[in-house]
Amino acid sequence: MIKLIAMRELRSLFVMPSTWFVFAALQFIFAWFFLNALQSFLDFQPQLAQVENAPGVTAILAAPQFNMVALLLMMLVPMFTMRLIAEERRNQTFALLLSSPLSVHQIVLGKFFGLLVFLLALTCSVPLMIYTLAPGTHLDHGLLLGNCIGLLLLTASYVALGLYISSLTTQPIIAAIGAMAVLVGLWLADIAASAADSPWHQVSPFHHFQSFNSGLLDSGDVVFFFVFSASFLLLAMQRIHNNRRYG
Amino acid sequence: MSNVTPEITLSARNLSRSFGNLTVIHDVSLELKRGEVLGLLGHNGAGKSTTMQMLTGCLTPDNGDIEICGIDLARKPMHAKAHIGYLPETPPLYRELSVDDYLSFAARLRGIKPGEVSDALNRAKQRCGLTAVGHKIIGTLSKGYQQRIGIAQAIIHSPSVIVLDEPTVGLDPMQIRDVRTLIRELGDAHSVILSTHSLSEVESICDRVEILHRGTLVYSGTTAALDSHGGEAGKLEENFIRLTEQSEAETPS
Numbered sequence: 001m002i003k004l005i006a007m008r009e010l011r012s013l014f015v016m017p018s019t020w021f022v023f024a025a026l027q028f029i030f031a032w033f034f035l036n037a038l039q040s041f042l043d044f045q046p047q048l049a050q051v052e053n054a055p056g057v058t059a060i061l062a063a064p065q066f067n068m069v070a071l072l073l074m075m076l077v078p079m080f081t082m083r084l085i086a087e088e089r090r091n092q093t094f095a096l097l098l099s100s101p102l103s104v105h106q107i108v109l110g111k112f113f114g115l116l117v118f119l120l121a122l123t124c125s126v127p128l129m130i131y132t133l134a135p136g137t138h139l140d141h142g143l144l145l146g147n148c149i150g151l152l153l154l155t156a157s158y159v160a161l162g163l164y165i166s167s168l169t170t171q172p173i174i175a176a177i178g179a180m181a182v183l184v185g186l187w188l189a190d191i192a193a194s195a196a197d198s199p200w201h202q203v204s205p206f207h208h209f210q211s212f213n214s215g216l217l218d219s220g221d222v223v224f225f226f227v228f229s230a231s232f233l234l235l236a237m238q239r240i241h242n243n244r245r246y247g
Numbered sequence: 248m249s250n251v252t253p254e255i256t257l258s259a260r261n262l263s264r265s266f267g268n269l270t271v272i273h274d275v276s277l278e279l280k281r282g283e284v285l286g287l288l289g290h291n292g293a294g295k296s297t298t299m300q301m302l303t304g305c306l307t308p309d310n311g312d313i314e315i316c317g318i319d320l321a322r323k324p325m326h327a328k329a330h331i332g333y334l335p336e337t338p339p340l341y342r343e344l345s346v347d348d349y350l351s352f353a354a355r356l357r358g359i360k361p362g363e364v365s366d367a368l369n370r371a372k373q374r375c376g377l378t379a380v381g382h383k384i385i386g387t388l389s390k391g392y393q394q395r396i397g398i399a400q401a402i403i404h405s406p407s408v409i410v411l412d413e414p415t416v417g418l419d420p421m422q423i424r425d426v427r428t429l430i431r432e433l434g435d436a437h438s439v440i441l442s443t444h445s446l447s448e449v450e451s452i453c454d455r456v457e458i459l460h461r462g463t464l465v466y467s468g469t470t471a472a473l474d475s476h477g478g479e480a481g482k483l484e485e486n487f488i489r490l491t492e493q494s495e496a497e498t499p500s
Contacts, residue, residue, distance in 0.1 A: 004355050008341070015343050015384075096339035096400065099303040100356045101328040244307045246266075 001102055005110025006117065009084075013118055026076070027125055033068055034129045037061050058140035062130045063213055066147040069126055070154055070209050074187060077119065077155065078179035081162025082172040084111045085236070089170040098244070104237045112156075112163055112233060119155050126151075143215040150212020153225035157205045158183060160232035167239040253280040254316075256330070256407045256438040262301055262311035271297050272308070272462045277440070279408065284434035286453035286470070287442040290491065294462040295442035296336055299412045302440070303333040316407050329358050332406035336413055338397025342386035346377055349385055350399055357404035371403040374429060391422045398426065402433060409433055411441040415448060427452050446484050449473075460491045 013019045041060055048054040088094040097107050127148055133139060161182060166175040190204035201207045205228060208221040257279040264272040272294045279285050289295050300306040302313060304324055313320040315327040341349055350371060354364045372378050375395040380388060385396060394417065401409055414430065415423045431452050433439050443449060449456050449470060456473055458466040466473065473486055 001356075004352070008352050011348065012341055012343050091339075091342075092335060092337040093339040093341055095300075095303075095305050095333065095335040096353065096356070098305040099328060099331060099333040101325045101358055102356065103325065244305065 001106045002110045002113060005097075005102075005107060006114030009111055009114030010118055013080075022076075022079070023122060026072075026122060029072070030065075030069070030126055031129065034061075034065060034126075037064060038133075056140055057133065057137050058130070058143050059215075061133075062127075062140075062144055062147060063215075065126055065130065066151055067213055069123055070151060070206060070213070073119070073123075073151075073155060073158055074183045074206070075180065077158040078162050078165075078176045078183065080115055080118070081159055081166050081179055082176035083166070084115065084163050085167040085240070086169050086172040086175040090172065104240050107240065108163065108233055108237050112159055115159050115163075116156055119159065120152065123151060123155070140215070146212050146215045146217050149217070150209050150221075153212075153222065153229075154205055154209045157225050157228045157232075160229040160236075164232040164236040164239065167236045167243075253282055255279070256281050256316055257302065257314070257440065259302060259313045260311055262298065262308045262313070264297055264301060264306065264308050270462060272301070275311075275459070275462070275464050277302075277457060277464075279438045279440055281407065281438050282435055283455060284430060284439045284441070284453045286449040286456045287440060287459055288444065288446070288449055288456055288487065289442070289459035290444060293459045295459055296412055298459065299333070299335075299410050299440070299442055302408075303331050303410050304328055305333075305335075329404075330407040332357075332401035332404065332409045334397045334401040334409075334411045334414060336416075338393055339400070340385050340393055340396060343384065345382055345384055346372075346388075346396055347381045349396065350403055353400035354403045357406075359404050367403050367405075371399040374402065374432075375399040376425065390417050391419065394418055394422070394426070398429065402437075405437070407437055409437050409439045411439065413442055413444075415443070415445070446487060458487065458490055465493070466490050 038061060041057060085094070088097070127144060130139070130144065158179075162175070162179040165179040165182065166172070169175050169178070186204045187206045189200040190207040193200035202224075205225065208224045211218050211221050255278060257277065259275065259277045262272055262275045262277075263270070275294075275298060277285070277298075287295050287298065297306065301308045304320055304327070307321070313327075316330045318327040318330070320327040341352075344352070347368065350368050351364050354367050354371075355361070359367050369378075372381060375398055377392070377395055377399055380392060385393065388396070394414070398411070398414060401411065411430070415426050418426060427448065430439055430441065434452070434454070441448075441453070453470050455468065456466070456470050457464055458473075
């Protein structure tokens with residue numbers, strides 16, 4: 001049933017021309033950024049060769065690329081999560097799910113995984129672009145893998161948050177602005193806190209992504225992403241339950 | 248006539264529901280038997296849609312129990328809901344999907360096995376006159392077709408209880424006639440509860456009628472009995488107005 005709902009989300013996304021437009025535009029942005037970074041790497045390569053223990057091509061190219069995608073996702077994910085529940089409630093299609101033999105967690109997880117798969121398809125071109133360099137140079141696979149895992153966990157946490165905010169309203173646009181405000185707010189809280197041990201760093205998903213970005217696989221960060229995503233998914237389930245209860 | 252009492256497919260006892268301080272439904276009890284079409288009649292805002300949302304598990308009642316085919320809706324929602332087909336006031340259509348895709352999704356959602364979906368799909372499309380539009384995108388179809396797709400998703404899994412909220416609103420006279428014929432057919436094998444504010448609809452297709460006024464049931468009986476209730480026979484409309492006015496006078500303001 002979770003798969004069925006996820007497939008319906010994907011189908012609805014892919015029959016809309018706007019999805020394909022966003023898909024194409026983002027691939028263009030990713031590619032443009034990648035080629036730009038590659039060009040400047042080639043320009044600086046002779047100077048790097050003189051430095052002892054110079055950072056490799058993966059650290060110079062891949063890490064900023066992933067960092068840029070992580071920032072873009074902050075704007076992008078709310079555009080997709082806004083529809084998940086708010087639009088179903090506005091178009092009154094949610095009654096179909098509520099009156100079907102489904103549990104609330106199947107509805108929420110179905111929507112969560114459906115969108116997550118879509119966003120993975122959207123961002124999978126980033127590591128693929130970097131892997132096109134593999135025939136000509138030596139890549140740091142560990143760093144790339146760390147970044148991929150980090151991006152996956154970060155995307156999941158953004159989707160979970162967006163899904164919850166989408167369950168709070170019947171206006172998709174409010175859900176989008178709300179999710180974006182919270183995500184940008186968490187990011188600002190992180191970069192504005194000057195003290196290294198400030199608690200604000202700990203609440204920001206973007207901060208936890210940074211260690212993946214530098215190739216550090218910290219179990220504490222993994223736990224943070226799991227707790228963050230699970231909390232918002234549970235809140236979304238509770239919210240749908242409350243809607244039934246309190247109207 | 249057989250002597251076997253028809254199976255009770257839906258029973259609701261003492262349903263109450265309020266939104267904030269506003270009591271919308273007060274102590275409503277309903278019963279539906281297999282092979283029966285029950286009309287829920289009332290003015291706009293009488294609580295028809297709220298009652299139907301509670302019967303289908305979209306809203307939780309504050310008080311009262313609902314049983315679908317003997318299964319408690321609150322305790323075993325997954326089992327109970329497998330026997331319900333529901334058409335809300337606005338058909339719950341994903342406008343970007345094709346008719347076939349949407350109905351297949353609805354069928355799988357209601358627990359039809361993947362191998363049996365195409366049979367169920369063809370049957371539902373045939374019953375609702377949708378065979379020719381299977382590949383069309385729902386958003387491009389007329390209101391009449393959309394309403395029929397809404398009915399098709401409610402009957403695709405052959406549920407015991409079919410709940411239709413104002414099924415003929417917005418249709419032209421020909422379509423209304425077709426939908427009424429369809430509901431009558433459905434009522435013979437399943438059991439149907441439909442809400443309406445059209446008296447002619449009640450007269451032409453319902454076996455029994457319950458009149459809901461300001462959240463309470465003011466009349467319950469066969470359509471023929473309402474026709475002659477407390478007055479001259481054949482004055483359905485006057486009886487309806489009298490019953491609702493009577494309860495208005497009894498309600499302390």
